[in-house]
Amino acid sequence: MHSGIWVYIDHFQGELLTVSSEVVTAARLLADKMGLSVTAIVCGHNIDDLIDQIARSDVDYVIACDDITMADFRYESFGALLAKLYAEHKPKIILMPSTHRCRDLIATLSVKLDVSAITDGVDLNVENDIVQVTRPVYAGKLNAKVSVSDLFCQIISIRPRTFAVCESNQERSEVLQVDPVYEESEIVIKVVSYDNYSTKKTLSDSSIVVSGGRGVGGPEGFQPVRQLAETLDGALGASRAAVDSGWISYDHQVGQTGKTVSPDLYIACGISGAIQHQAGMRTSKIIVAINKDVQAPIMKFATYGIVADLFDFIPVLIEELNSRSV
Amino acid sequence: MCVKYTPDSAANMSVEGGKANWGDSPMVINPWDEYALEEALRIKDKYGGNVTVLTMGDEIAKDALRTSIAMGCDHGVLILGESSSMYDTRFTSQVISKAIPRINDFHLVFFGKQAIDGDTGLVPMSVANLLDWPGLSYVSKIVSIDENNDGIEVVRLLDEGYQECIAKLPCVISVVKEINEPRYPSFVGIRKASKVEIEVIAVDELVDVEVEPSLLRWSVSKDSVDTYDDPEILQGDDMSSIARALITKLTADKVI
Structure with missing residues (x-):
């Protein structure tokens, strides 16, 4: 049976x-x-x-x-x-x-x-x-x-x-x-401790992922991106460029040498969209690209493109999202 | 230290007769393996010993060994057979686990967490099981090695966060990217690597010819999501109107 x-x-x-x-x-x-x-x-x-x-x-x-x-x-x-x-x-x-x-x-x-x-x-x-x-x-x-x-x-x-x-x-x-x-x-292997763990939705489980790339400019630049992720109850991702620059930890990296995600909604903030990044998120249902550069590769495979400075646009988007839910 | 020779991560992949083709893109050491190589070299710097680099494949895979030796490995071994894509992970793991005790009396065997071509990630822990050594996967930090008691303490990066654990040597380790920043081959290393003799072992010497190289049937196809419609560039008089336009779209798409 x-x-x-x-x-x-x-x-x-x-x-x-x-x-x-x-x-x-x-x-x-x-x-x-x-x-x-x-x-x-x-x-x-x-x-x-x-x-x-x-x-x-x-x-x-x-x-x-x-x-x-x-x-x-x-x-x-x-x-x-x-x-x-x-x-x-x-x-x-x-x-x-x-x-x-x-x-x-x-x-x-x-x-x-x-x-x-x-x-x-x-x-x-x-x-x-x-x-x-x-x-x-x-x-x-x-x-x-x-x-x-x-x-x-x-x-x-x-x-x-x-x-x-x-x-x-x-x-x-x-x-x-x-x-x-x-x-x-x-049993040979013994577990000593767990550190920094959380059972909240992980990147690969989330239906919404908001990621930041080189365009965020530094560790502080992730603040609006993180806020947007929280507002949408999504997970925070990052491109390899941002991780390699030391702006955010590796467990947030989306792409070929990071995690593969397939959310309903992927919002790429200041990410150019190199082929290695695409590999980690291309199966997302809806892709929104927020980028100053309309020529960025990410614009080619995004569903919606916003040609704007992410620091101008994201706070306004968060405000509009909050006023909508009230 | 086990490496795999794979097409470059920027290669444009196409399909020919159900098999993957990467055109004239260069072959590279599997990017995940570079972190494992670096960690093996750092352990050598700290605790002494020497590092043997092992790969499996056809003659071309020797280049991966030479690059590894240029980075600082002492010795290279090619397990000569077909191109590695002809083998499934079960067969590959059997061959590697037979080769390891034959080459030397190793304390640690390093792998990258997976290869960027097949992406199965099964070989490191399969080898650990076949050798009957403890296997520590997704290691992000080697905390300490106690040479007197053969103890090892590591931190692993799991789906939910970090896990610290201890095990015994000899053991098999697979590493994640976070563990280090790989070095580049040195000029002296490249000269040394060009002269060094590569040891060659035939696959047939390690496993019986009756063992099937693959129990799997494969056919590869190009992903349909490769063709994208042009994006809809949202416009408006100011940021607020663009934001509202986006929210309207995403609500209609039922994703928020």
């Missing part, structure tokens, strides 16, 4: 990631096409609420491991448990969100199962029980259609914002509680 499609539920200290719910939707779509069940796998410590939340979402079964050794994600303990569960239940497909933790887990699982995994899916199709995954390659300049060449277990990760968030508040599915494989003494 647990042998159909698995969804690995990634969370941060018990807080469900939006992308995990999106992957449940993907699993349900595949399950309906292929006549399979959906089982969610959730591991952590003191996660009763999370388990309940998942059991009431659009899944058929839940396998849960709630143990002190699972409090921090470590690929060693999580990978060993998933490999053991795989051997017991033989799921056909394992889906995961494209997060850092899951990339480690996928690498571990693909070694243990001796299969090839496919990461960063942005579209899924089924042909003869094999999932065709569309994924960006060469930093999004090209798309690849990838599938396994035989009926191996198919391990696939899915980018945030590819599918809608799954339905919840359903009848509670059956939960199978399992024990971990490793004792703490068998």
